Amino acid sequence: MASRLLQAASRRGQGMSLYPLVPGIFKRGESSLSHSVNNPVLPTTVQEYSKSSTGLCKVTTLPNGIRVASENTPGHFSAVGVYVDAGSRYETSDTRGVSHILDRLAFKSTANKSADEIVGEVESLGGNIMCSSSRESIMYQSAIFSQDLERAISLFSDVICRPNIDPLEVEEQRQTALYEIEEIWSKPEMILPEILHTVAYENNTLGNPLLCPPENLERMTPELIRSYMKTWYRPERMVITACGAEHEKVVELAVKHFGQGPTAYEIATEPARYTGGSHMMDVPDLPLTHVYIAFEGLSIDDKDIYALATLQILLGGGGSFSAGGPGKGMYSRLFTNVLNQHYWVESCQAFNHCYTDSGLFGIAGSCRPEYTNALVEVMCRELDSIGRSDGNNQRVTDAELSRAKNQLKSSLLMNLESRMVQLEDLGRQVQVHGKKTGIDEMLERIDRVDLEELRRVASRVVRGAVGVTSGGSGKATIVLQGDMRGLKDVSKMVEKYGLGS
Incomplete structure (x- = not known):
């Protein structure tokens, strides 16, 4: 099984979940429908999700390694997201806490827009737009009107591929994170599951804290954040997904906004080591x-x-x-x-x-x-x-x-x-x-x-x-x-x- 869906269903809402590429990693592409799922350069798999559902699950891999997945199930709204294979388990002693700061910096200024313009764009879309970090993923997600699909993908492209990581914005989020950390530590039902992980996986992978340790906040410099993103925000570690949208259209927009970049490369990751x-x-x-x-x-x-x-x-x-x-x-x-x-x-x-x-x-x-x-x-x-x-x-x-x-x-x-x-x-x-x-x-x-x-x-x-x-x-x-x-x-x-x- 494969998903957090089974985990979420089994805990029935119980428990805690604290769930922007470096400028220059990607360049905005000019490709259009010529990069369709019929093009052999873009391999696509199609599978039936359920015999009772009218939608098919389709997955296309772009030349740079990004995977594009969709289910065109009916509804008044569409949902689109970008999932990055990053998160707290990939942090080292030097970068511990960077994922927490990254999700707070998600919708700040970019190379193309100021922070106020980004906020204005988010509000004008009128949907549910968010970023959250977990142990094994950083997730950018939105529920929007179907006609705003390109605007949402363009927004995600901007904040993920071309963030400014401005020093003043980083300092502001460090201060906000400190307040958030103090608030969560005052609530046993929120902090104890965190402590449980740090004890169960002592000093490794899944034991890394979701919250930035207060003593590490001063280390969270723009340079450190950019370095972390350059390491982990790679195209082959990204999945763009959409529900309630035509797959070919999603692929076209993914190629246009995320389509260029380096080819896949291997990253060795440390396996989790349960210590108890x-x-x-x-x-x-x-x-x-x-x-x-x-x-x-x-x-x-x-x-x-x-x-x-x-x-x-x-x-x-x-x-x-x-x-x-x-x-x-x-x-x-x-x-x-x-x-x-x-x-x-x-x-x-x-x-x-x-x-x-x-x-x-x-x-x-x-x-x-x-x-x-x-x-x-x-x-x-x-x-x-x-x-x-x-x-x-x-x-x-x-x-x-x-x-x-x-x-x-x-x-x-x-x-x-x-x-x-x-x-x-x-x-x-x-x-x-x-x-x-x-x-x-x-x-x-x-x-x-x-x-x-x-x-x-x-x-x-x-x-x-x-x-x-x-x-x-x-x-x-x-x-x-x-x-x-x-x-x-x-x-x-x-x-x-x-x-x-």
């Missing part, structure tokens, strides 16, 4: 203690990823004041076994982060400080039970599995009703795989998940066996924030249930 570990943050005046227990999960290419996404839905969970009701997860295991049984649990929910070569799977919970040891015990018990096939009365049942699979499938289909979700799903799948996995295939693979497979995959993850093939440590990743008085050894509680390697 523990990090305890003693904050005595915090009203709640927050607990995260995670294990190395699966990459988006892993054959077991559909079973793991189903498992996350099956565990489910939420907050103590979550709006329950049919179809809202009220029968998930963490609601039934934890939130409904223990009044002192404020929140308890499963999470699943998947990336190109690794992932994180686990449970996050919170409670008043005096119940922290009990919460850790409850979380370990639930993680232990999902991989059991013995006579334990907590093992997963057929009814739970069927309910989770139906919820995952419906969430996938409902997510795809959004133009922006459809756009990002297409862009990221083509970026990572060079093609799109059709929704019919996704649904079929979810249907094939049975109890034996679910238990095997659950055991593979929570017992630390993913490391056998990934090279990871297999250890649990444990992060706690709050009042640590009276806290027992959490690592020993995890080991007691046979979790981790």
Whole structure:
């Protein structure tokens, strides 16, 4: 499977996501329809996305290596985006935080327009236009009126290929980023998933922070930003996608605005290396203690990823004041076994982060400080039970599995009703795989998940066996924030249930 779509569907909106080429890398081309998909110079693949959909997924590779993907599904609006294979995992100790600053600089002055003119252009389009950075991608996206397709692609070309990276604009964004960092650090539900990554992948790739470390802000000079962009904003690392537009027109505009540049070249990238570990943050005046227990999960290419996404839905969970009701997860295991049984649990929910070569799977919970040891015990018990096939009365049942699979499938289909979700799903799948996995295939693979497979995959993850093939440590990743008085050894509680390697 291939996309963030399955991950987004499986977490049902839970978790956190903090999701301009160097002047001279590209020159505006003069080509037009002579560069069509019928031209053998531009190889194009066509695939049926779904038997129930009228749109076909088409992918064309331009001579400079940029891939252009589209789905011409009907609707009043179009969506267009540019996806760059960059992000925090590619940063070094010298460039750590540059992706965060880059997405803040996205719609500033360019070689052709002032910052005010860029803002005026964005507002005149009247759509939803944004840039966001993640660990494995920097995404420029827009939802627009269909007749404004060329204006949007031209705007993206300008801000991506010809940014000024003006010193005054950089300084302004450094100050704004500092305020943003302080704001996020004050909210445990936003910063703890970040800390979880830094502990799970200590000093490498996926452990690099999404937020620029405050001590690195002064390093974020125009020269450093241009150097980073020159390294990673390469045409072969870019995908231009459109939904609700004719493919030939999108290719024509891509050639016109992005079509020239160097040919592809090889970049060696460091694979993610899961380390695991523990990090305890003693904050005595915090009203709640927050607990995260995670294990190395699966990459988006892993054959077991559909079973793991189903498992996350099956565990489910939420907050103590979550709006329950049919179809809202009220029968998930963490609601039934934890939130409904223990009044002192404020929140308890499963999470699943998947990336190109690794992932994180686990449970996050919170409670008043005096119940922290009990919460850790409850979380370990639930993680232990999902991989059991013995006579334990907590093992997963057929009814739970069927309910989770139906919820995952419906969430996938409902997510795809959004133009922006459809756009990002297409862009990221083509970026990572060079093609799109059709929704019919996704649904079929979810249907094939049975109890034996679910238990095997659950055991593979929570017992630390993913490391056998990934090279990871297999250890649990444990992060706690709050009042640590009276806290027992959490690592020993995890080991007691046979979790981790």
